[in-house]
Amino acid sequence: MTETPASTPNSQATHQTEPQERIPFWQRVLDNPFLLLFLGVAIPTIVYIVWGIMELVQIPISPP
Numbered sequence: 001m002t003e004t005p006a007s008t009p010n011s012q013a014t015h016q017t018e019p020q021e022r023i024p025f026w027q028r029v030l031d032n033p034f035l036l037l038f039l040g041v042a043i044p045t046i047v048y049i050v051w052g053i054m055e056l057v058q059i060p061i062s063p064p
Contacts, residue, residue, distance in 0.1 A: 029035060
């Protein structure tokens with residue numbers, strides 16, 4: 001039975017001594033589907049609420 005190269009002691013020691021490459025922030029954000037779903041719902045909701053408030057503020061007050 002032959003061992004795979006990944007299971008040899010030398011290769012495991014090499015992997016442990018290698019520094020971990022830091023994943024960029026935006027790659028972590030774009031790789032998270034639940035965060036993208038939340039942002040895709042939350043951002044338009046906030047924009048439309050603000051837009052609606054701006055429209056209501058612009059309506060002139062009717063004279064008594």
